[in-house]
Amino acid sequence: MAAVVPVDPAGTQIRPPFDPDGVGMRSELPAGASRRGAWTRRLLIAGTVAAIVTGACLRFATPSHLWLDESLTVDIARRPVGGLLDALRHDGSPPLYYLLLHGWIRLFGTGDVAVRALSGLLSLATLPVAWIAGRRVGRVAATSGSGDASTPGRVGTAALLLFACSPYAIRYGSETRMYSLVVLLVLLFGLALVRALEQPSRGRLVVLTVATSALVYTHYWTFLLVGTVAVFLAVQARRRSRYRRSAGSALAAMAASAFAFAPWMPSFLFQMLHTGTPWAARVQAQVLLDTVFDWAGPTSTGALLGVVLLAVALIGLTGRPQDDGLHLVPRGRVPGRYLAALWLVPLVLAYLINTFGGSAFTERYTGISLPAFLLLAALGIGLLPGRARVAVGLVICVTGLSGGWNMARQERTQAAEIANRISALARPGDVVAYCPDQLGPAVYRAIERRGDLDVQQVVYADPSGPALVDWFDYAVRMRRASGADFAARVNTMAGPGHAVFLVRADGYKTLEGACAVVSDQLAVLRDRTVQVDRRRVFEGASLERFSTLR
Structure with a gap:
């Protein structure tokens, strides 16, 4: 039903006593109520x-x-x-x-x-x-x-x-x-x-x-x-x-x-x-x-x-x-x-x-x-x-x-925490390895922004380096890669005089248990200590240090 608007004898519309939102009366309200409405x-x-x-x-x-x-x-x-x-x-x-x-x-x-x-x-x-x-x-x-x-x-x-x-x-x-x-x-x-x-x-x-x-x-x-x-x-x-x-x-x-x-x-x-x-x-x-x-x-x-x-x-x-x-x-x-x-x-x-x-x-x-x-x-x-x-x-x-x-x-990554720990422990020439490769970009960025860390960086199943993740035929490449082969490569890069830092997270799809294999293979050759535990953040990771060769 359309609203009826009253008019005076001259034909002029009479303003309704309600405000446009229907909150309450205008001039007919008591002064206190009007002020309360304005304050509301x-x-x-x-x-x-x-x-x-x-x-x-x-x-x-x-x-x-x-x-x-x-x-x-x-x-x-x-x-x-x-x-x-x-x-x-x-x-x-x-x-x-x-x-x-x-x-x-x-x-x-x-x-x-x-x-x-x-x-x-x-x-x-x-x-x-x-x-x-x-x-x-x-x-x-x-x-x-x-x-x-x-x-x-x-x-x-x-x-x-x-x-x-x-x-x-x-x-x-x-x-x-x-x-x-x-x-x-x-x-x-x-x-x-x-x-x-x-x-x-x-x-x-x-x-x-x-x-x-x-x-x-x-x-x-x-x-x-x-x-x-x-x-x-x-x-x-x-x-x-x-x-x-x-x-x-x-x-x-x-x-x-x-x-x-x-x-x-x-x-x-x-x-x-x-x-x-x-x-x-x-x-x-x-x-x-x-x-x-x-x-x-x-x-x-x-x-x-x-x-x-x-x-x-x-x-x-x-x-x-x-x-x-x-x-x-x-x-x-x-x-x-x-x-x-x-x-x-x-x-x-x-x-x-x-x-x-x-x-x-x-x-x-x-x-x-x-x-x-x-x-x-x-x-x-x-x-x-x-x-x-x-x-x-x-x-x-x-x-x-x-x-x-x-x-x-919320903190979304442990990249800075890991980079800080590597900076505190690493010596020039030490190796930082990433498994999976998806951990590389954030930690690499955190390391690079420090500007004073001279380390070698290598990524699992990706020869292009840690700055990017190459998604080209990714699943096929990961299935063909070997955790044992990567561990041997990292060990050779470090040689007897340098330590290895492994940035690691298990459970990534297409990698199965490859990163655990990398860690275990390195542990056969070097002493392993956990430097950073993986926390429950959006991108969690652990940091393991493998000493110089015994």
Whole structure:
């Protein structure tokens, strides 16, 4: 039922006694109640700003040293552009983030804080885009009968808070990898797509082509998202004549990104044939639900946040406000249905590829679906009544920032601890051996940054050295390698007058017990002492010292 607005005899509308949000009376309220309402609004605004600022600061607050993937990324990005592109052929990634980091390093250097700042700034740039996307989602909900005039503002604010306080966004906003860029580009791609569908002008279609190209040049999992959208547009163009022109034009604009991707196609095909993810394990179907809890963080606060986010996402999918309250429509509402599809379908495709094709399914790759999920949750929050909305927002801010703090402040590698111990014990000419090779980049970086350590460094089954991991036919190469042969080589390199330091971690896929064999073979020839025990961190490792020959 439409609201009735009273008018005076002259025809002038009489202002209603309620404020726009339905919080309370305006002039008719007692002065004390009016002041309390004003203070409540100011407190909510202050709390919102504080949460956003805290989330922004946490993106730059990690004390951790760079772990394997970050060290690899920096070593590739610091090379001349030709060497960078060549190194990526054996790494398995597309080049956009590496080229951005290459320019960033030339300006600010390769320090831990400097190289991570790029991801932090990209993550911060996501926040205003998320606010705009949230308002757009709220506007579509309102025009579809799933909201009112104030819904866009509420959903926009909720989206801003969700992205600012997201543990996933905080974690990868503090890591020298491309995942913050992926989240930003997914949002920009979505906005470009919606604008192109509304009015398929040449300029908007060009922007959509650029956004699609940027996505596929950043991470290959974005193919799953782009493919999902392309199929949806093709179906819409075929089934609904009124959408045929706009959907067909948008689909053509996305397809035009293939021309932009063509120069990289030879490298892409080489990577598909020879790199892949040999370290990945098979996952179970429950990973689709686990992903939400991975986004929410590993602690008990993360479990609470995951439950709350799933609940409000369900409301965003099915909720329809009416005069007598919020109703849930089981078949879903627009735009919740579209957001749910963009959240789930790419993850289902990734799961199927993992199951039948062996490709990795890992939490950090799932950023392609995070924006759709958080926007769906923001829509659900925007549909809640005032007090419930505030309570849910408070829980999300507290649990999200708590989880983000835990994830940002955790040490991710023992590389610095191991490098410090080697520095304290090693003499010029001693040998540092790495098994598996994946421990090499982080420890090598930590050793090199000391600048005063003259040691020989050698890597298991990789003659290229410890700075990079060569993923070219990795599993085949590891199966052919021999732990006993590597131990003999290391022993010969050290000779009778130098010690051997073995940086070791067991349990890596494709290596089986090779690193234990290396250690045991060296222990037959030299005295073994453990200098650093492996701890339960993201990239744990032990350090063993083998003395000069007896």
